[in-house]
Amino acid sequence: MSQRPLLFNYATADVANNQKLLCSAIKPHPIVVLRKNPLVTIVNPLPIPGTNYGVNFAAQIVEAKIDFHPGNQFQLPAELNPPLAVQKLGIKVRVCAGIGCPPRDVIDKYIPPPPQPDMERPPRDEQVPLIPLPVRQLNCFCLDAFVTGGMRIVNYYGKPYLEPFLDGFEIVDIKPEGLEESIECYVILLLKLSVLPGLRILLKDMIFNLTQGSPDLFPTPTNIVISPMPISPALSNNPAIEEDQLKAFIKVEVI
Amino acid sequence: MAHLTIAASEKVFTGLFEAIRDNFQLTRSDSRDFGPFTASYSLKAHLEDGSLDLRADNTIQIKELDIKWDKLDLTLGIDIPEICVGGFCIIPIPFDGCLLRAPKICVFSKDPDISFTLPLGGLITSEISVTASLLTKYAINPNRPAGMNDWDAQDANPSLANHWQLFIDPKFLDVDLFDISDMVGDLLENAVDAAIDNLLGFLPGWARDLVKAIIGSAIGLIRKILDIGDDIQEWISDLLNVSFGILDFILQLIADYLANKTPIQEIEDPYPIMPADDNPNPGAPPKIVPVKIPIRDLKVYNDDKEMVIQGNVG
Secondary structure, three states, X not given: OXXXXXXXXXXXXXXXXXXXXXXXXXXXXXXXXXXXXXOOEEOOOEEOOOOOEEEOEEEEEEEEEEEEOOOXXXXXOHHHOOOOOOOOEEEEEEEEEXXXXXXXXXXXXXXXXXXXXXXXXXXXXXOOOOEEOOOOOOXXXXXXXXXXXXXXXXXXXXXXXXXXEEEEEEEOOOOOHHHHHHHHHHXXXXXXXXXXXXXXXXXXXEEEEOOOOOOOOOOOOOEEEEEEOOOEOOEOOOOEEEOOEEEOOEEEEEO | OOOEEEEEEHHHHHHHHHHHHHHOEEXXXXXXXXXXXXXXEEEEEEEEOOEEEEOOOOOEEEEEEEEEXXXXXXXXXXXXXXXXXEOXXXXXXXXXXXXXXXXXXXXXXXXXXXXXXXXXXXXXXXXXXXXXXXXXXXXXXXXXXXXOOHHHHHHOOXXXXXXXXXXXXXXXXXXXXXXXXOHHHHHHHHHHHHHHHHHXXXXXXXXXXXHHHHHOOHHHHHHHHHOOOOOHHHHHHHHHHHHOOHHHHHHHHHHHHHHXXXXXXXXXXXXXXXXXXXXXXXXXXXXXXXXXXXXXXXEEEEOOOEEEEEEEEO
């Protein structure tokens, strides 16, 4: 979270440029500051339908705690059917978010007058960039949320990736139920479509020359390749989440 | 519980051992002047057979690994004391010298006078047994400037990253280097006879017989010059082991390979788990840094079934 904070922090450009507005201060690793890496992923403002205006906002995952099966680090909420299922992991996150609602006197300045008579309107399908409304502070709130999921090896472009997946998400204590479900739906979309894909790890076939330091004794390299073990009757899960560990089984071949 | 555990089965180790064994090749030559004789050798060897065993006492045992000498040619150049025959007076002139003398012929005037090569490759068997344990070392890159951060170290070309290294640390190394066949005595005697016959071949029969009568048995002379005692095998073994230091050389090679020079595995620290990526935001910088996790307290051990590496991250 400290070395790649932009995977966990999303905000509009105005908020990104004035990070005192964020709901929770980001504590980046020194290298992130040294290399001038961004702390947040910049996203478009929330559009106000019927206008060219948008509202600044930020959404942040500020804490995360992970628990491998069998669950013993935190209690899952009833909605996620505890205890943690076999071969699954649980994540407890604290999500903070807020929108930058301008003061009412400022809003009034943006109320559009009626259209001028005889003035030609732009075509309806014309894409006009959103104009973010000015922001002085975000109206922040924080929620605890629980995720259940696992890890799997999936091939993309013929190469295996280790990727996290999500199969349960629950935000605690939001009413009414429809609002909770809507927010959960949105966060699930955010996690599945944005955050988790960024956490994939390419499992490259790693080649090592065991005798590279002694070319006089080993004129030809002694190469081995390390790659993930395929699932088989003898290996039903790879990676496996069990005994409070994430286990990856690899095979070593001499090439 | 350690944060990170990597286990490798004995089968994996056996496969690695066989691969390293089959790729091993040793070639070397050297020569020395020992005064009355010179010696040189030229060798080429590979490894065969042997077995690897993970043991319950946290050691690894390699047993009965054979060194196969594809070539081990020992060339000896010997300086035999000069012998002159003839030159005696056939028809003397009383009180006034000699009217006719027999021709004087000298042999063994060069240095060395004879040179022959003993092809020992097929007559020597050698065997290595090693008991070792696995160990980890933290290697700080000696070329890395003080204060350089891990990301700059990784970006440097060549990389200046630090590493955890996994070594095989030999505890007991037994090299039965030269078990020399009895046949080497006959080989030496035949080579010496042939070399002397060849050297004396230009002499007339009477002179050759005379020289041979003077020197006695050729092998006896050579044994005396070379200071070979009763045991030719022991003398050759000492020559190769002690004088040329082949034993030390091979022991040093094995120890260096196992313990100092060549880790069997290296793990960069901190370990990059996510590569550098494109900056998703407009503007600089174009890339964001890789994500790296520090590895600490890395240790390795084995029982009779598997090798285990454990460490903590963060």
